[in-house]
Amino acid sequence: MTSLVIAEHNNQSLNVATLNAVAAATKIPGDVHVLVAGHGCGAVAAAAAQIPGVAKVLAADAPHYAHALAENLAPLVAGLAGGYSHLLVAATTSGKNVMPRIAALLDVAQLSDIIEVLGEDTFVRPIYAGNVLATVQSLDKVKAITVRTTAFDPVAATGGSAAVENVAAGPDAGLSQFVGEELTKSSRPELAAANIIVSGGRGVGSAENFKIIEALADKLGAAVGASRAAVDAGYVPNDYQVGQTGKVVAPQLYVAVGISGAIQHLAGMKDSKVIVAINKDEEAPIFQVADYGLVGDLFKEVPALVEALDK
Amino acid sequence: MKILVAVKRAIDYNVKARPKSDGSGVDLANVKMSMNPFDEIAVEEAIRLQEAGKAGEIVAVSVGPAACQETLRTAMAMGADRGILVQTDDEVQPLAVAKLLKALVEKEQPGMVILGKQAIDDDSNQTGQMLAGLLGWGQGTFAAKVDVADGTVAVKREVDGGIQTLTLKMPVVVTADLRLNEPRYVKLPNIMKAKKKPLDTVSPADLGVDIAPRIKLVKVAEPPARAGGVKVADVNELVAKLRNEAKVI
Numbered sequence: 001m002t003s004l005v006i007a008e009h010n011n012q013s014l015n016v017a018t019l020n021a022v023a024a025a026t027k028i029p030g031d032v033h034v035l036v037a038g039h040g041c042g043a044v045a046a047a048a049a050q051i052p053g054v055a056k057v058l059a060a061d062a063p064h065y066a067h068a069l070a071e072n073l074a075p076l077v078a079g080l081a082g083g084y085s086h087l088l089v090a091a092t093t094s095g096k097n098v099m100p101r102i103a104a105l106l107d108v109a110q111l112s113d114i115i116e117v118l119g120e121d122t123f124v125r126p127i128y129a130g131n132v133l134a135t136v137q138s139l140d141k142v143k144a145i146t147v148r149t150t151a152f153d154p155v156a157a158t159g160g161s162a163a164v165e166n167v168a169a170g171p172d173a174g175l176s177q178f179v180g181e182e183l184t185k186s187s188r189p190e191l192a193a194a195n196i197i198v199s200g201g202r203g204v205g206s207a208e209n210f211k212i213i214e215a216l217a218d219k220l221g222a223a224v225g226a227s228r229a230a231v232d233a234g235y236v237p238n239d240y241q242v243g244q245t246g247k248v249v250a251p252q253l254y255v256a257v258g259i260s261g262a263i264q265h266l267a268g269m270k271d272s273k274v275i276v277a278i279n280k281d282e283e284a285p286i287f288q289v290a291d292y293g294l295v296g297d298l299f300k301e302v303p304a305l306v307e308a309l310d311k
Numbered sequence: 312m313k314i315l316v317a318v319k320r321a322i323d324y325n326v327k328a329r330p331k332s333d334g335s336g337v338d339l340a341n342v343k344m345s346m347n348p349f350d351e352i353a354v355e356e357a358i359r360l361q362e363a364g365k366a367g368e369i370v371a372v373s374v375g376p377a378a379c380q381e382t383l384r385t386a387m388a389m390g391a392d393r394g395i396l397v398q399t400d401d402e403v404q405p406l407a408v409a410k411l412l413k414a415l416v417e418k419e420q421p422g423m424v425i426l427g428k429q430a431i432d433d434d435s436n437q438t439g440q441m442l443a444g445l446l447g448w449g450q451g452t453f454a455a456k457v458d459v460a461d462g463t464v465a466v467k468r469e470v471d472g473g474i475q476t477l478t479l480k481m482p483v484v485v486t487a488d489l490r491l492n493e494p495r496y497v498k499l500p501n502i503m504k505a506k507k508k509p510l511d512t513v514s515p516a517d518l519g520v521d522i523a524p525r526i527k528l529v530k531v532a533e534p535p536a537r538a539g540g541v542k543v544a545d546v547n548e549l550v551a552k553l554r555n556e557a558k559v560i
Binding site: 067069070071074092093094096097098099100101102103104105107108109110111112113122126127128129130131132133134135136137138139140173174175176177178179180181182183184192196220228231232237238239241244245247252253263264270273274275276282287288289290291292293294295301304305307308309311 | 322324325327328329330337349404405406409428429431432433434435436437438439440441442443444445447448449450452453455465468469470471472473474475476477478479480488489490524525526527528529530531532533534537538539540541542543545546547549550552553557559560
């Protein structure tokens with residue numbers, strides 16, 4: 001039995017979510033291999049080879065792998081799958097995009113967003129916005145899996161020394177073309193990897209007012225997140241969204257400001273170690289999951305909190 | 312260009328799901344069901360493309376028990392032209408849904424299939440990608456904007472770091488994310504009109520698709536509940552608790 005983890009990267013460096021996926025793979029009996037498919041991605045393959053517990057790195061290099069387009073990546077992985085019992089990828093937007101296509105090409109089901117490995121074919125995954133945990137058993141020969149990164153502590157990035165083996169690139173499917181990307185620029189930590197997150201909701205009221213949230217985040221060295229309501233209202237970009245269908249996070253400290261706590265938002269943050277809620281409505285559901293609740297006007301309390309942190 | 316749009320009958324988004332007491336599944340008895348919210352966005356996008364003169368007929372498809380007719384009627388009240396129900400009382404997992412949709416695509420020959428990016432019940436986020444893989448089509452998943460041009464479609468996608476733009480060859484599969492559009496409210500006269508629109512029913516066997524589950528549900532359980540927290544009086548107490556008790560700052 002051998003697992004193949006598909007690395008996520010930008011052709012220069014490995015996305016840390018890959019280390020969470022490898023962590024899940026190491027809980028499955030057998031060897032772990034990592035596939036680095038990209039363009040000019042030799043440094044990434046070299047980095048993957050240093051992950052402890054990885055026995056082999058497969059490297060596929062071609063221009064049409066540069067942006068991990070599912071139409072090109074899926075046939076490559078499906079072609080390699082004969083040698084593997086498990087295929088894993090982090091449940092990032094990139095992983096969620098490609099793995100089901102691989103599964104379909106192999107005529108196997110996919111297990112989405114696993115949070116626990118119970119055996120070679122049995123896993124736990126959240127359903128219904130995390131209000132139910134399902135224990136599921138795959139009946140397929142190859143298990144196609146996406147891994148919820150917050151459920152598996154990352155393995156170390158260095159210490160190993162796996163061999164790198166080049167694999168032949170497949171053809172460009174010619175179905176899709178990368179045009180460009182507008183990535184949110186921020187000097188703050190990334191949401192997915194932050195130790196502290198300060199999130200704002202509808203209660204913040206405007207894009208301008210979000211500066212209050214950002215000031216607190218900067219004081220704490222935190223990432224900034226948001227509820228769906230705040231994103232839909234245009235206060236912040238879409239990639240700030242924490243929730244069932246946005247990002248799932250589990251930082252050491254999550255500060256929810258002006259967020260009522262809809263089921264869909266709670267699904268994305270309730271595994272945080274410590275949750276603080278600041279809301280003027282003492283009946284808000286967010287207080288049911290908060291370790292520390294402060295009932296009050298966020299426009300008064302948040303600046304006061306920034307000041308109190310200086311003391 | 313004909314558009315096929317897939318809609319799922321799912322638990323209403325305001326309802327909190329609970330496991331049955333014996334852990335055999337989720338308790339859906341007397342629970343309010345609605346169209347999966349992402350599928351409403353998919354239907355809305357199809358209608359907007361039609362209104363913009365970019366699309367012709369819109370065919371709504373649902374897979375499941377007879378009650379899914381309601382979901383299809385909702386899609387038709389929004390503006391879909393006709394409906395197809397692939398009727399079955401058996402559990403249908405994403406791979407099987409993708410195979411059923413593929414069979415219908417081969418029959419209907421649409422230029423585009425639009426689906427919600429995920430259903431809020433099983434949270435799988437698979438069917439659109441699987442369908443695209445089975446058909447050998449391009450996939451514009453997690454779409455925030457769809458621009459149809461001549462033989463291609465430009466899709467802005469919601470990705471982890473922001474927005475990514477792809478151009479895809481037609482025919483194509485698109486899956487809708489939250490910011491693609493805001494679905495319209497259904498007006499009463501349209502609900503009446505929708506009752507007269509054609510709704511065909513077929514079975515998985517008619518389409519020659521084996522829907523046997525590939526994943527066995529062993530059990531379900533509630534996640535561990537968070538221990539109850541405390542209310543603090545002011546920011547100073549909060550900072551003290553975070554520093555001395557929780558030790559997270």
